[in-house]
Amino acid sequence: MNRFHSPAPSSTYRLQLSKDTTFADAVELLPYLDALGVGALYASPILESGAGSNHGYDVVDPTRVSAERGGEEGRRALVAAVREHGMGFVLDIVPNHVGVDVPQVNPWWWDVLAHGRASQHAATFDIDWDAGPLLLPVLDADEEKALSELALSDDRTQLRYYERAFPVAPGTGDTGTAQEVHERQHYRLVSWKRGAAELTYRRFFDVSTLAAVRVELPEIFEKTHREILRWVEAGDIDGLRVDHPDGLSDPGGYVRRLRAAIGPDRWLLVEKILGVGEELPASWPVNGTSGYEALREIQGVFVDPDGAGVLTQFAAEHTGRKESAHAAEHAARREVADTILVAEVRRIAGLVPASEPQQGGFAPVHLEQSHLAAGRERVEAAVAELLCGFPVYRSYLPEGREALETAVTVARTHRPDLADVLGEIRAAMLADPAGELASRLQQTSGMVMAKGVEDTAFYRWNRFVALNEVGGDPSRFGVSPQEFHRAMAAREASWPATMTTLSTHDTKRSEDVRARLAVLAEIPGEWARRMRRWSAAHPLPDRSLELLAWQNLVGAWPIPAERMSGYLTKAAKEAKLVTSHVEPVAEVDEAIAAWPAQVLADAGLVAEIEEFVARIAAPGRSNSLGQKLLQLAGPGAPDVYQGTELFEYSLVDPDNRRPVDWAERRELLARLDDGWLPEVDTEGAAKLLVTASALRLRRYRPEVFTGYRPVPAQGVAARHAVAFARSASLVAVATRLPVGLAERGGWGDTVLPLPEGTSDWHDVITDTAVEGAAPRMADALSRYPVALLVRPA
Structure with missing residues (x-):
């Protein structure tokens, strides 16, 4: 349980800013968002990112705002406009990594390539300098041929591989061919295929164009957050959402340092995937997550x-295999650990002392080369298996010991022959929970989970993809x-x-x-x-x-x-x-x-x-309205992703980042404000009505959104209603399982007994009075499959 309760906005509206949706475009949208009832603009990352980036997570220069999105002048204008509309400003930030796809636009990375360990930014990146030159997996699959195509710039200060450019270290490019100069650098250009197994810098997941930074070091935290903290100090930012904290060496230490820097009154969220029943560590001074557990x-x-039952049977019949979700997820995680993340596995294994099992325990010994190789293989296998055993994305030692114990147990079940090595790794992690072995293994477990489950198993195990x-x-x-x-x-x-x-x-x-x-x-x-x-x-x-x-x-x-x-x-x-x-x-x-x-x-x-x-479309729209109302009326601060105030049928990115028709939304909202009660149809205005009704109520009557208690329906169709009360003055009710409800002939005599037997209620969605202390569901939901009932102030 966390009691760090900073003020939260009544709601947020997520806007994806880019060269196509700039700060100036956002300023033009603010009157609409204000009218919609939004409490705060929630912006995607706005620091300088890769050219044309439609997401902003590939920050290339944390010291300045994105020029493509409008620069510092545009940012200030946006903040001023947000304040004029009485709204808050929430910003997404990216502490884990920076973009290195085009080295010359990232001044820190360029300097590291040019000067190696002597660079003033060498400590910024999580690089294994002891492993030799920094490997950059940018060449085509035929590495030998690609290297023959290297060229030098006219002034011999850059190596060129087609459109890509890399710095030449001072004093190393005066003589020789491009290939000879390449051999003198602090880096080596290698085939993109070698990245998974041989990479010598930590990445974001398996994305070699995103290099991890060491924000656990106070001086690195300061220089990567200086600009953001300047905005906070100026009062421009009301809240921060931290991207991918699980990738950090010490997430808890990071959020504690960030909280100290922004003060107690700023809203602070982490993008954290919580397992069923999992909570954030109690020591984190944050207000919560970005909400995936609520989505589920x-x-x-x-x-x-x-x-x-039927869908399970059909999936097994259609694919010809009967496999549990757990088995599919474990197999996918192990595949990921053995392939695209094997470089991380090997780096972790290298932190485990060279050992082999002996009578009386697991002790270091001197081994022949062949035995050393066999020993390393066992350690790597044990590390991979352990990474696949975590029941959550990562543990946070010493608080997360239970997750580690589960991972060890699961790994031993799959590989009992590695029990001794697993025991040694466990003991080393518990003996030094802040040490490099524990830190790297924990931050990598999240990578294995994300790539193995979200990005592999979720595309394989397709019984019911909702x-x-x-x-x-x-x-x-x-x-x-x-x-x-x-x-x-x-x-x-x-x-x-x-x-x-x-x-x-x-x-x-x-x-x-x-x-x-x-x-x-x-x-x-x-x-x-x-x-x-x-x-x-x-x-x-x-x-x-x-x-x-x-x-x-x-x-x-x-x-x-x-x-x-x-x-x-x-x-x-x-x-x-x-x-x-x-x-x-x-x-x-x-x-x-x-x-x-x-x-x-x-x-x-x-x-x-x-x-x-x-x-299925009509009952699907009923479900859409129901889940939207429960989100907007329920506990927490609800976020509306851009465009989803209308029915929006998008798939995974980049499909969900297509342009939004703002003119249509403005026009429909104006019609709603003239008293129009739309049908629940493909136009989507009914969802806009539900969204605006709830957002406006949250913004202008926040006192009714306190407390929580179920409001059970009574009658033959009670299972088709889900309702709750917030305070004594608000009840939200939605229809569930609409096909079954229709098949049984509707609501019948089902009623909804309202809190404390009161009868003075008004549905703000339809702007109509609701009769009685226990209205009939058929009456309360006669127009829409949802209702938002409120008592007068």
Whole structure:
């Protein structure tokens, strides 16, 4: 439980700033966001990033604001406009890494390449200098041929590989060929294929163009945060969201230092994926996370658990294998540890003393070379297995000892022959929880989890992809109302200032795609029959990819072939079953890329898909409105991802970073303010109405959003309602499992007894009075599948 409760905004609105959405563009959007009821603008990173970056996580110069986004003048104008509208400003920051794809635009990295260990920035980066020259995996696969193509600039101060440039160390470029000069540098250009196994600097996950920085060092923290802290000191920033703290050497120490720097009154969040039942360490002085645990709980209550059996059976039948989610995740994590993250595994193993098992214990000995090699292989295998055993993204020793113990137990179960080595590693970590071995192993476990589970297993294990979401647990088929209420009450009690979310720039599918797919859990038999027939007519090179493809096709329908092709190509490569980013298979890639156009060219099939989507779309929209209302009215500070105030059917990035039609949203909001009550249709104005109604209430009547208690419905259809009260003056109610509700003939005599038997309630969504202390659900939800009931102030 954390009691560090800084003021949180009533809500946030996430805006992805880039050269195409600049500070000036954001200023123009503020009147709309203000009218929508948003409490704070929540901006993606705004420090100088790579040219054309649409996300900002590839910061190349932490000492200045992005010129492409509008520069310092534009930033100041944006802050001033935010203040004029009475809104807060929340900023996403990236402490873990910087972008090094184009060395000359990152002055720190350029200096390190030029001067090596003597560089004034050598300590900035997490580089293994003892391993020899810094390896840069930028050459084509044929390394020997690529090296023959190196050239020197006219003044011999740069090495060139086509459009790429690298510095020549002072005094090393005066004579010789480009290849000879290359051999004198503090770095070596190598094939991109060597990066996974031989890289000598820590990266962001497996992305070699993002180099980790050592913010655990006070002087590095100061220079990487100087500009951001200047903005904080000036009063320009009300809150910070910290990207990927699990990649840091000491996340707890980092957030404590950051809290000390920004003071107690700034809102501070971490992008942290919490496992089911996991909480942030109590010692972290933060207000919460960016909300993925809330996403799992809120979406999950709209999933029918009764659909699990049929969908499980169908997935096993279709793929020809019966595999649990846990087994699939472990296999994917181990594959990642053995391939794309093997450099990290080897670096960790190198911190374990050369040893071999002996009678009476595990003790260092002098070994022959062959025995040393065998010993290193066992240590590397033990490290890889241990990384795959953590039940959470990472432990935080000494607080997270339980997670480490679980990881050791799991690893011993999979590899009992490595029990002695695992025991030695465990003992070393516990003896020095702040040491390099413990730090590197913990920060790498998060990388293995993210790449193995989110970016591999979630594209392989496709029983029901609505659950394959960041922060999700596909093995848990939905969330019961009881579990939902417990989670919401716990959030209000322990983390009332945390952020909640349903869609982010990192989600695999938008909230509305998942809401539509949730309907499949109510009609699993019909879905299985249809998909079996469709996949027979248009097969893909992999059966599990077919499960993924057809679910996403109907979830995002209508979707152009180009968007679907881009998504499927990425998904297949992430799954790594029949093709991959590292080992592409041309004929497989071509077949997958061509599949969407072939499907959309089949007129008969398209007609059937349209008929099926028309059937699930309406209950899907009911789910969308329900989960949106529960998020916006529930505990925590809700975030709205750009554009999702209308129904928005996007898939994983870059699909979810497409331009937003702001003019349409402005026009619809103006019509709503004139008293229009739209239908729940494809236009999406009904979702905008629900969003604006809840955001405005949160902003202008914050006192009613306190406390939490379930409000159970009574009657024959009670299981189809989920409702809660905030204070004694607000009740939110939503419809769940709408297909089942319709099949049983509607609400019947079901009623919703309101708190304390009061009858003076008003639905702010429809602007109508609600009659009685226990209104009939059929009346309360006669217009929309949701209601937000409020008593007068």
